[in-house]
Amino acid sequence: MANIHDNPTRDEWVRKIAGLKTLAEGHTFLKDFRAKHVSVFKTDFSLELDWLWIELKIEEKVAVLKQAEFNDTQLLNNCTCGAEAKKVAADAVAAMEACTDMYEAERIHINFRLACKPPVMPVNFFLDTDRQLGTKLMELRNTDYYALPLEELRKVRGVKVITLQ
Amino acid sequence: MAISAATKAATDALAVNRAPVSVGAQEVHRWMQSFTWDFEKNRTKYSTKYKMANDTKEQFKLIAKEYARMESVKDERQFGSLQDVLTRVDAANRVHPKWNESMKVISNFLEVGEYNAIAATGMLWDSATAPEQKNGYLGQVLDEIRHTNQCGYINYYFAKQGQDAAGHNDARRTRAIGPLWKGMKRVFSDGFISGDAVECSINLQLVGEACFTNPLIVAVTEWASANGDEMTPTVFLSIETDELRHMANGYQTVVSIANDEASSKYLNTDLNNAFWTQQKYFTPVLGMMFEYGSHFKVEPWVKTWNRWVYEDWGGIWIGRLGKYGVQSPASLRDAKKDAYWAHHDLFLIAYALWPTGFFRLTLPTAEEAEWYETNYPGWYDMYGKVYEEWRARGCEDPNSGFLPLQWFIENNHPIYIDRVSQVPFCPSYCKGASNLRVLEYNGKKHSFSDQWGERMWLSEPERYECQNIWEQYEGRELSEVIAEGHGVRSDGKTLISQPHTNKDGKLWTLDDIKKIGCVFADPLKAL
Numbered sequence: 084m085a086n087i088h089d090n091p092t093r094d095e096w097v098r099k100i101a102g103l104k105t106l107a108e109g110h111t112f113l114k115d116f117r118a119k120h121v122s123v124f125k126t127d128f129s130l131e132l133d134w135l136w137i138e139l140k141i142e143e144k145v146a147v148l149k150q151a152e153f154n155d156t157q158l159l160n161n162c163t164c165g166a167e168a169k170k171v172a173a174d175a176v177a178a179m180e181a182c183t184d185m186y187e188a189e190r191i192h193i194n195f196r197l198a199c200k201p202p203v204m205p206v207n208f209f210l211d212t213d214r215q216l217g218t219k220l221m222e223l224r225n226t227d228y229y230a231l232p233l234e235e236l237r238k239v240r241g242v243k244v245i246t247l248q
Numbered sequence: 249m250a251i252s253a254a255t256k257a258a259t260d261a262l263a264v265n266r267a268p269v270s271v272g273a274q275e276v277h278r279w280m281q282s283f284t285w286d287f288e289k290n291r292t293k294y295s296t297k298y299k300m301a302n303d304t305k306e307q308f309k310l311i312a313k314e315y316a317r318m319e320s321v322k323d324e325r326q327f328g329s330l331q332d333v334l335t336r337v338d339a340a341n342r343v344h345p346k347w348n349e350s351m352k353v354i355s356n357f358l359e360v361g362e363y364n365a366i367a368a369t370g371m372l373w374d375s376a377t378a379p380e381q382k383n384g385y386l387g388q389v390l391d392e393i394r395h396t397n398q399c400g401y402i403n404y405y406f407a408k409q410g411q412d413a414a415g416h417n418d419a420r421r422t423r424a425i426g427p428l429w430k431g432m433k434r435v436f437s438d439g440f441i442s443g444d445a446v447e448c449s450i451n452l453q454l455v456g457e458a459c460f461t462n463p464l465i466v467a468v469t470e471w472a473s474a475n476g477d478e479m480t481p482t483v484f485l486s487i488e489t490d491e492l493r494h495m496a497n498g499y500q501t502v503v504s505i506a507n508d509e510a511s512s513k514y515l516n517t518d519l520n521n522a523f524w525t526q527q528k529y530f531t532p533v534l535g536m537m538f539e540y541g542s543h544f545k546v547e548p549w550v551k552t553w554n555r556w557v558y559e560d561w562g563g564i565w566i567g568r569l570g571k572y573g574v575q576s577p578a579s580l581r582d583a584k585k586d587a588y589w590a591h592h593d594l595f596l597i598a599y600a601l602w603p604t605g606f607f608r609l610t611l612p613t614a615e616e617a618e619w620y621e622t623n624y625p626g627w628y629d630m631y632g633k634v635y636e637e638w639r640a641r642g643c644e645d646p647n648s649g650f651l652p653l654q655w656f657i658e659n660n661h662p663i664y665i666d667r668v669s670q671v672p673f674c675p676s677y678c679k680g681a682s683n684l685r686v687l688e689y690n691g692k693k694h695s696f697s698d699q700w701g702e703r704m705w706l707s708e709p710e711r712y713e714c715q716n717i718w719e720q721y722e723g724r725e726l727s728e729v730i731a732e733g734h735g736v737r738s739d740g741k742t743l744i745s746q747p748h749t750n751k752d753g754k755l756w757t758l759d760d761i762k763k764i765g766c767v768f769a770d771p772l773k774a775l
Binding site for chain 2: 218245
């Protein structure tokens with residue numbers, strides 16, 4: 084019997100993931116999956132109950148492919164697309180440092196996670212970069228927290244009001 | 249006999265300057281400070297808007313050896329009482345059956361809180377820069393490990409020695425379907441260990457421990473004693489003796505950031521959000537566990553809440569922090585309004601959803617109904633007569649074919665789940681302050697029950713990405729959901745939860761539920 088843990092959707096994705104043979108394929112597959120199905124910016128809601136599990140399975144496979152193809156130096160210094168992790172991290176931090184708008188900062192941080200969350204970027208770069216981005220985002224979000232009334236805040240966030248009682 | 253020159257030299261030296269045979273713990277503490285380890289340049293692994301001062305003091309000044317000696321004595325007393333005298337007098341079987349069920353929730357949930365507090369205080373250890381402050385947090389890490397074991401042990405004890413072990417022994421198996429689990433994880437997990445490290449301290453130490461520890465860990469011992477439970481006071485008061493250190497740590501967290509510029513910008517916002525987060529769950533859930541999970545009543549929850557949350561914490565404790573710029577949370581007034589009816593609203597829903605839980609619930613008796621009406625005038629007209637109707641329709645009897653959830657459906661009272669607190673609410677049938685707000689964002693609908701939570705979500709929606717039980721099981725039949733969510737006992741068919749605690753009453757099985765044909769529907773889909 085299909086249930087939330089074992090179901091045909093997950094089986095289908097397991098088959099797709101098994102077909103990934105190179106790190107380049109795995110990286111692209113993971114990047115595309117995250118853009119479509121992960122985060123509040125997702126564009127496809129068809130995997131609402133399964134995306135987190137499927138993402139985990141893709142990450143597992145990409146990590147295995149990375150281990151097979153990368154040497155020790157690359158494992159510590161390169162993203163799975165081959166880019167230099169130090170530069171990718173520095174670019175994200177510089178973009179955040181220049182940012183003064185909380186909504187833009189939110190995009191920078193969420194997009195960084197979508198693009199770089201391990202196994203894409205080595206954890207030695209990812210975690211500290213994530214800390215720096217998160218700190219700045221929290222500062223921007225919490226400044227003048229109550230400045231806007233809820234009506235204004237809903238507009239700025241871009242939500243549609245379905246009902247208010 | 250002649251002695252060697254070396255021995256003589258040593259003997260002469262000792263005669264002048266005797267080696268100490270013992271060292272006072274406080275002396276060791278002072279000696280440790282002289283190391284002046286330079287933590288100032290350390291950077292924490294965790295994000296925070298604040299900078300903690302490098303010279304913050306810690307009030308308890310305990311070193312590990314002194315700490316271990318003290319805690320081992322407490323453990324000996326506690327486990328000695330439990331394993332010797334309380335077992336011999338069969339104490340676990342003298343607990344009122346209703347309270348036995350409450351302890352399934354209280355101890356299992358508190359165990360989750362204590363477990364997350366280990367990580368939270370470890371994070372604070374990493375974030376602080378002052379040696380003494382780190383020492384205080386380290387002591388708390390050790391406390392939380394002890395408390396996690398204690399909470400686990402009390403469930404083990406009840407399961408082994410007492411009545412109806414199901415739910416004491418393996419509550420976590422129902423975590424996907426139980427409607428109280430996700431809200432508990434929101435306060436005890438997310439609140440304690442996610443986001444800004446200092447905000448986590450405010451959630452854990454300044455609100456969770458300084459505000460709700462008294463109702464949670466002290467009041468629970470009064471209710472337990474009144475209902476024949478000698479085990480819980482034995483364990484929980486032993487836990488409580490450590491909580492003072494935690495409150496002091498929370499105080500010192502605020503002291504350490506008092507002169508930081510960030511404090512004036514963020515501290516009161518973080519405190520307000522932390523207070524609302526914690527109270528939104530604890531206020532209704534604790535009130536429900538005490539009043540509806542007991543036979544013998546101590547005092548109305550609203551009085552306990554008013555004394556410890558509103559006056560003691562909101563007035564005195566926060567008042568003492570006023571010199572550091574801390575203000576009583578703006579949401580305290582709304583919380584006070586909710587403290588009167590919120591737990592009554594929640595029990596109505598909890599009873600309706602009983603098959604998804606891991607503990608047994610009981611409808612109020614006539615005597616209890618009188619107590620509710622006396623202490624909460626208007627209770628009968630809103631709740632009492634509904635319980636009478638449910639009882640008349642046979643809600644306790646598996647052959648009745650009636651689940652209280654059907655009453656909500658028949659009367660068009662949809663039950664929503666607040667996206668931020670994860671607490672279920674029924675806006676069309678409640679006396680509490682809940683009011684429905686539904687917003688759609690990027691193609692997904694979200695329901696909220698108050699302005700404070702809505703603002704938290706509007707500020708950081710990615711924090712609250714999840715599926716509630718309606719979204720998760722939309723279109724699924726209830727008995728299938730219970731089976732899938734492991735809500736059955738070891739025979740594979742009898743539900744862990746039951747709508748009564750009657751020893752001779754029939755127990756509901758999956759077949760009884762299946763016959764009713766109850767299908768989960770997401771109320772947001774209808775909007």
